[in-house]
Amino acid sequence: MFEINRRRLLDRFLRYVRIATTADPNSGTYPSSEGQRELGKLLAAELAAMAAEDVVQDEHALVYASVPSTVGDAEVPVVALVAHVDTSPDAPGENVCPSVIENYPGGDIELANGEMIRVDACPALRDLVGATLITTDGTTLLGGDDKAGVAIIMELVQTLIENPQLKHGPVKVVMTCDEEIGHGTDKIDLQKLAADVAYTLDSGGAGIVDVETFSADAATVRFLGDNIHPSIAKDRMINAVRGAADFIAALPRETDTPETTDGRQGFIHANSISGGVGEATVELILRSFDAADLETYAESLRQIAASVESQWPGLKVEVNTRRQYRNLGEGLAKLPESITLAEQAFENLGRPCTKAIVRGGTDGSVLTEKGLPTPNLSSGQHNIHSVREFACLDEMVAATEHLVELLSLWSNQRA
Numbered sequence: 052m053f054e055i056n057r058r059r060l061l062d063r064f065l066r067y068v069r070i071a072t073t074a075d076p077n078s079g080t081y082p083s084s085e086g087q088r089e090l091g092k093l094l095a096a097e098l099a100a101m102a103a104e105d106v107v108q109d110e111h112a113l114v115y116a117s118v119p120s121t122v123g124d125a126e127v128p129v130v131a132l133v134a135h136v137d138t139s140p141d142a143p144g145e146n147v148c149p150s151v152i153e154n155y156p157g158g159d160i161e162l163a164n165g166e167m168i169r170v171d172a173c174p175a176l177r178d179l180v181g182a183t184l185i186t187t188d189g190t191t192l193l194g195g196d197d198k199a200g201v202a203i204i205m206e207l208v209q210t211l212i213e214n215p216q217l218k219h220g221p222v223k224v225v226m227t228c229d230e231e232i233g234h235g236t237d238k239i240d241l242q243k244l245a246a247d248v249a250y251t252l253d254s255g256g257a258g259i260v261d262v263e264t265f266s267a268d269a270a271t272v273r274f275l276g277d278n279i280h281p282s283i284a285k286d287r288m289i290n291a292v293r294g295a296a297d298f299i300a301a302l303p304r305e306t307d308t309p310e311t312t313d314g315r316q317g318f319i320h321a322n323s324i325s326g327g328v329g330e331a332t333v334e335l336i337l338r339s340f341d342a343a344d345l346e347t348y349a350e351s352l353r354q355i356a357a358s359v360e361s362q363w364p365g366l367k368v369e370v371n372t373r374r375q376y377r378n379l380g381e382g383l384a385k386l387p388e389s390i391t392l393a394e395q396a397f398e399n400l401g402r403p404c405t406k407a408i409v410r411g412g413t414d415g416s417v418l419t420e421k422g423l424p425t426p427n428l429s430s431g432q433h434n435i436h437s438v439r440e441f442a443c444l445d446e447m448v449a450a451t452e453h454l455v456e457l458l459s460l461w462s463n464q465r466a
């Protein structure tokens with residue numbers, strides 16, 4: 052038998068969260084912050100030290116490594132494991148000061164600066180009595196999103212190398228950058244990776260397999276008016292601001308908005324407006340689990356635009372939509388084992404499993420669309436993108452054990 056080394060997994064996690072890797076949406080570079088390259092360098096050195104193969108940090112700072120098959124030359128599928136090293140710009144990420152709570156007694160948690168993690172606001176805490184939790188001092192996020200995933204994959208690699216009796220096919224590791232600002236998959240070379248299936252370790256809690264995401268388009272609506280000094284504007288000015296305001300007022304408001312929907316319901320979200328009399332721009336995102344709804348949403352934007360144009364003679368309204376990503380479930384249907392084996396692995400371990408849908412996208416949405424089926428698995432993250440973020444070591448250990456079992460199941464498959 053083997054055992055996951057809890058202490059080593061914890062030490063790893065604490066080491067990684069101390070390196071600031073906040074993604075910077077205003078940076079022109081890739082990765083968007085130097086800390087990501089620094090953490091990647093550390094990971095590559097650790098992978099090399101544990102004798103993983105093909106270890107490289109490429110020119111984009113992505114880290115790749117592999118663990119060779121232990122089931123001989125049989126043609127078994129290649130499984131890739133993916134996590135992102137960057138953290139969200141939505142909360143401070145410098146000088147993370149992790150704090151370990153052993154044997155959590157239950158109840159609200161007071162952080163060093165007086166900030167509270169309340170059970171009422173985070174009911175998942177009720178199931179974690181007795182567990183080891185890692186919080187911050189309340190001034191920064193923790194970065195368990197996704198350094199919990201990073202640590203799990205790193206510990207898995209070491210566990211596999213130390214236990215050659217564990218059955219698995221070829222395993223590939225990919226540590227990506229800038230996931231939080233929508234660029235997590237930009238630089239992944241899928242040809243070079245040559246994997247048959249992948250898993251991102253970037254979901255919350257334990258026992259979750261994310262099997263669907265939104266399908267997503269974005270729309271830019273431009274209002275082209277005609278500016279002239281207001282003193283001489285009679286019958287001459289065409290005010291784009293008026294057009295933009297009417298357009299937004301005509302959007303659905305009782306339904307089909309982020310504020311009025313949940314579960315499987317989609318929405319149109321006007322998330323930015325800018326401009327002046329001569330020209331104004333409204334940015335929107337369109338979301339639905341059914342990609343066909345996105346065309347319906349786009350059509351309603353075009354109809355509203357036409358109606359606004361007719362109300363303001365001379366005003367031009369242009370609607371441009373662009374594709375963002377597609378529901379993970381569409382691509383996973385081509386490789387159902389990507390989900391069923393993950394469920395089977397939980398069952399074999401005697402643990403509950405929940406299939407979940409994500410009201411957003413994951414790196415897996417994009418990888419799956421590009422042809423690499425990639426469900427998302429739990430990694431013990433909680434309250435992400437917040438100074439009240441915490442991670443659960445027991446759930447991270449469980450996620451590592453699940454991967455060992457999952458890889459064993461894949462090694463019985465044929466590529």
Ligand SMILES: [Zn+2]
Pocket residue numbers: 135196197230253
């Ligand atoms: Zn994440």
